Amino acid sequence: MAAAMREITYRQALNEALAEELERDPNVFLMGEEVAEYNGAYKVSQGLLERFGPRRIIDTPISENGFAGMGVGAAMVGLRPVIEFMTFSFSLVAFDQVVNNAPNMLTMSGGQFNIPITFRGPNGPAHQLGATHSHATECLYANVPGLKICTPATPRDAKGLLKTAIRDNDPVLVLEVELLYSSKGMVEEEGVELLIPLGEAEVKREGSDVTIICYAQTVPLALAAAERLENEEEISAEVLDLRSIKPLDMDAIVGSVAKTHRVVIVEQDRPFCGVGAEVSYRIQKEMFDSLDAPILRVAQEDVPMPYNEQLEKAVLPSAEKLIAAVKKVCYA
Amino acid sequence: MAAAMREITYRQALNEALAEELERDPNVFLMGEEVAEYNGAYKVSQGLLERFGPRRIIDTPISENGFAGMGVGAAMVGLRPVIEFMTFSFSLVAFDQVVNNAPNMLTMSGGQFNIPITFRGPNGPAHQLGATHSHATECLYANVPGLKICTPATPRDAKGLLKTAIRDNDPVLVLEVELLYSSKGMVEEEGVELLIPLGEAEVKREGSDVTIICYAQTVPLALAAAERLENEEEISAEVLDLRSIKPLDMDAIVGSVAKTHRVVIVEQDRPFCGVGAEVSYRIQKEMFDSLDAPILRVAQEDVPMPYNEQLEKAVLPSAEKLIAAVKKVCYA
Amino acid sequence: MAQPEPRDEVEMLSSMLLIRRFEERASQQYQAQKIGGFCHLYIGQEAVVCGAVAAARADDYLITAYRDHAHALARGTSANACMAELFGKATGCSRGLGGSMHYFDRERHMYGGHAIVAAHVPLAVGMAFASKYREEDRVTLCFFGDGAINQGSFHEALNLAALYKLPVVFICENNLFAMGTSVERSTSLKQIVDRAEGYDIPGTIIDGMNFREVRDKLSEIISSIRADPHPAFAEVRTYRYRGHSMSDPASYRTKEQLEKYRLDDPITRLRAQLTREEKLTNEQFDRLDKEAKEVALASVKFAEESPEPPLDKLYDYTYSQPVGQWPPQ
Amino acid sequence: MAQPEPRDEVEMLSSMLLIRRFEERASQQYQAQKIGGFCHLYIGQEAVVCGAVAAARADDYLITAYRDHAHALARGTSANACMAELFGKATGCSRGLGGSMHYFDRERHMYGGHAIVAAHVPLAVGMAFASKYREEDRVTLCFFGDGAINQGSFHEALNLAALYKLPVVFICENNLFAMGTSVERSTSLKQIVDRAEGYDIPGTIIDGMNFREVRDKLSEIISSIRADPHPAFAEVRTYRYRGHSMSDPASYRTKEQLEKYRLDDPITRLRAQLTREEKLTNEQFDRLDKEAKEVALASVKFAEESPEPPLDKLYDYTYSQPVGQWPPQ
Numbered sequence A, B: 001m002a003a004a005m006r007e008i009t010y011r012q013a014l015n016e017a018l019a020e021e022l023e024r025d026p027n028v029f030l031m032g033e034e035v036a037e038y039n040g041a042y043k044v045s046q047g048l049l050e051r052f053g054p055r056r057i058i059d060t061p062i063s064e065n066g067f068a069g070m071g072v073g074a075a076m077v078g079l080r081p082v083i084e085f086m087t088f089s090f091s092l093v094a095f096d097q098v099v100n101n102a103p104n105m106l107t108m109s110g111g112q113f114n115i116p117i118t119f120r121g122p123n124g125p126a127h128q129l130g131a132t133h134s135h136a137t138e139c140l141y142a143n144v145p146g147l148k149i150c151t152p153a154t155p156r157d158a159k160g161l162l163k164t165a166i167r168d169n170d171p172v173l174v175l176e177v178e179l180l181y182s183s184k185g186m187v188e189e190e191g192v193e194l195l196i197p198l199g200e201a202e203v204k205r206e207g208s209d210v211t212i213i214c215y216a217q218t219v220p221l222a223l224a225a226a227e228r229l230e231n232e233e234e235i236s237a238e239v240l241d242l243r244s245i246k247p248l249d250m251d252a253i254v255g256s257v258a259k260t261h262r263v264v265i266v267e268q269d270r271p272f273c274g275v276g277a278e279v280s281y282r283i284q285k286e287m288f289d290s291l292d293a294p295i296l297r298v299a300q301e302d303v304p305m306p307y308n309e310q311l312e313k314a315v316l317p318s319a320e321k322l323i324a325a326v327k328k329v330c331y332a
Numbered sequence C, D: 001m002a003q004p005e006p007r008d009e010v011e012m013l014s015s016m017l018l019i020r021r022f023e024e025r026a027s028q029q030y031q032a033q034k035i036g037g038f039c040h041l042y043i044g045q046e047a048v049v050c051g052a053v054a055a056a057r058a059d060d061y062l063i064t065a066y067r068d069h070a071h072a073l074a075r076g077t078s079a080n081a082c083m084a085e086l087f088g089k090a091t092g093c094s095r096g097l098g099g100s101m102h103y104f105d106r107e108r109h110m111y112g113g114h115a116i117v118a119a120h121v122p123l124a125v126g127m128a129f130a131s132k133y134r135e136e137d138r139v140t141l142c143f144f145g146d147g148a149i150n151q152g153s154f155h156e157a158l159n160l161a162a163l164y165k166l167p168v169v170f171i172c173e174n175n176l177f178a179m180g181t182s183v184e185r186s187t188s189l190k191q192i193v194d195r196a197e198g199y200d201i202p203g204t205i206i207d208g209m210n211f212r213e214v215r216d217k218l219s220e221i222i223s224s225i226r227a228d229p230h231p232a233f234a235e236v237r238t239y240r241y242r243g244h245s246m247s248d249p250a251s252y253r254t255k256e257q258l259e260k261y262r263l264d265d266p267i268t269r270l271r272a273q274l275t276r277e278e279k280l281t282n283e284q285f286d287r288l289d290k291e292a293k294e295v296a297l298a299s300v301k302f303a304e305e306s307p308e309p310p311l312d313k314l315y316d317y318t319y320s321q322p323v324g325q326w327p328p329q
Ligand SMILES: Cc1ncc(C[n+]2csc(CCOP(=O)(O)OP(=O)(O)O)c2C)c(N)n1
Pocket: B033, B062, B064, B086, B090, B093, C067, C115, C116, C117, C144, C145, C146, C147, C148, C149, C175, C177, C178, C179, C244
């Protein structure tokens, strides 16, 4: 990129995206639990109440189904709501609104009502929050036609994807990563219009022996593993960050796999009917003959998340598990 | 089977399963909308109120989240609830109870509380019910650890699986098929204890050229297609009915594919992160070298279900689509 | 506030007639299997939506559940567009994609047609939020049944509306039954209107068989909301003559009960009021009814002759703008 | 009903002391990063659960939200098991798998420990349903916060409990805040107890800083329920001294407010009542407090020395019986 860059946190990047879009479009508002006076449970909305006032930064009771539905209704009459779920684990009590009302309205009304809404918040396991608070919802929502889903892993992607989501005329879920809120990365200076299209993956690291497909939490994990594979195993791994789960960037996937002929998918969700299952189906369908090994996935173990730290670690995907899988597909 | 058989409907089979288990175990009760005085929206619970009384056959208000949660609570203290969702499309408003409370309790309590509950009702598209009423939820629930999911396609499987589900000590979803309620099939005489284990697929038709993997609605469809393939294309298709989505009977799948080396999955749900994706991942992982063609899936089109009959037909999997896919994998 | 002109009442009477004749045709066509899916008839409840529409402004937002034919017709959606929707035709008010339960008419501020019980109540609150956000004096009319008040989304929506003081009237069409379940068997209250107390929302009971009472009481409520935005709750007592849906024999209620309400028929009642006041002659009424029947009949012909929605547009209604690599090849 | 013996009150006082000292240790260990995840302290609210437990029978069902340490301790779960749970150890009351928000103790009829706001309220109704189904005279005590009453599951649960006349006491621990949101900003009511009117459930306001008032008013309610099963609602007014969770500075409230409640401290208050009545000497109190501190301190040592849950049991808690081909290889 030509534009001058500076280093900011993932949290700051999201905050800038919200501020810029609130500034740009008077129809944009932010609604959710603790987003205003508390400045956000994870401080993503820091300072927005002060800057934009209580008309546009709105605290809600603990009524996810209610305020998610309010967002859909407001979107039907021309506003562009940004609905924050304190975490997407709590979106499960609003599941019907997100799955039925937001994405079906356009079809059910014969094209009369598109729903320009953004649902955002942290998604996936954080650290020792236990079974009810660790849900990775991307595969649940990806199954639903009419939704778009992006999963930023870097500050730059976080800012660019959230801005794009807010401008999109259909429902978009921006699934953030709690454990990355404080992570830093280079992002274009404020004022530079940063829009990253939905449905475009990005090669985060070039490689030739194997393609590691990742997103969100598993991107830093994949990059670390790739380093170690380079140094310890002389395996050159290409790290492809999906960035969007839906639509899925098959061109980028095919492009990389055509080069490497080997694939490991590392995902933050649970395995059964997860993102890895979908991606692997598509790859084997399109590239059956150019695959030199079965596609392997590294996902959560298929158990409710335990609180205990060691057990949680054992459930989650890890660099070790990923490296083992890569070595398997490389017969190394 | 040695036991004498008679022909009954899928509806009748479910009704017998409920009656037999209510008879056998005083802790079993049936709760849901219109299950008692109305004899069930689809008449599955016909006559049960009269026979077992209002203490055990309980009508509820339209409060799915509430009565699903009641079921979980009652199960915590030793009852064995059977919760009817009028359709699983309405289970989406109870999603949190089914996904968080029922399957997580055993883990969160360190093994103190198992939840012997059965959630049952029709699932998947019926006929022209539109986007909100046509959800196929199997892949959403299959992603959740701690749940078991079965999908009977015949009266015999319906009776045997529902009885097993009610006796299971953990949460089981019995996903029925509205369009099959009036279909008939041979079932052991009443009194013969019919229990079909969860996690056991069944070959519904032997074949040698290709394995068609199906379940629920798509079983009759697959059998019809297999007939036509035999007659019109001289392709011998083996039809494998999964019967349970979770646990998945990989032994049966591997056994069939080892013979045919070709697979088409025909599923009633939506494609993205659906059952077909999971099954295809597992097959290519286990049997990469014995596959002679990419695995293909035939699922719903990835759009909200339209009301119009022709468009609905175009969205749904069909014998035509299945035959085309089979011919592709057979290079026919 | 000022009584609307009698002209309006005659107009609303023919609107009620059209709704009834339209649905009689619809039920006939359903039996002839020209119509698929679920079909819920409104016959008997006509005074409720017509009274509300008479009390409201044409640009007030209106949203309801799946028993929605009347709500579109009362707002002026043509019988042709409504019947075509039942036939699943491209000329339907939802282009044949929504069906009986999902009527929409953006132009007439009819926001559906929603089939998940009570899931549209939060939508109504969001629409009212938008009016307040934009400082418009629009009021949102949110219709739902007696069965809807036991859903969580109803509860969350009412608390939110009260908390934010939003301009919305929650209109509970209490027809005594949710499918086969009577109100006493679904709700732990002597009267539904009391539920509004749990949110400090003012509640009113209205006789839903009496057009004038519905119109006048809602007029008062709506103008008080326009003056100063706040939510209000109306329990409108009415009755559906037919079963819950076309497949329901309604054996859970007595002939006597049905007869009692038929004697109180909203159309007969308004007609009587108007004739007594010499604002309507029998001839005029017969003409109105004849017109309604003709319009309904014509709508069937229109629907039959209308084209199916094009198959090649299958993927055009999932997203409103082109989406990268979707649909997958 | 007859006043419990003074002995009981002294016992409950030490129970309150143990809760406080235990949580002071827990907060210290959390800062030392021996404890992970979220940790919500109950300090200041001790009289609520202790009053309820004193009013109830040991076999009455008890269930609460995630601020649950006190509910287990008051029911007799050992400080060791509670502290070990925070440390994620195999000796914890949930074997280290549940953590702070998910305490369970089947033996003592403590049914959790639930972290999704209000999602446990329907569970409580199901437990009460089971008692009635089995014709037991057990009462279910369901605790939840002021923030929980705006969730749909709360609403559906209360209507169901009232409809089926189930023996359950809904105990709203109103500590004025849900995280940073005060009750006025979350609920459209002057007083929370009024929400019970929307279900025809009898409601009572209780001073949650006064152990005796909590015990006596709940005793009355519980015995009336035992005599004739029905739901009841109690708004118990209390205050949490600490932030919402360990990470919350609680800058949304004033020092003055906190001080006001500290002056009304439930432990100091019960102590004063007992000493005034010469049922407790200062020496006795100091001994009780010393004991509580020792037990809390010992629980830390116990937790530290306890084993981690075995890794090879990772798959043993997903299903309670062996499952065909699961886990997949
Ligand atoms: C969440 C949900 N549960 C169940 C249903 C099935 N259902 C459709 S209409 C209905 C009864 C609704 O009754 P009421 O609200 O009184 O409206 P009415 O039919 O009387 O107009 C039920 C149970 C549904 N559509 N949505």
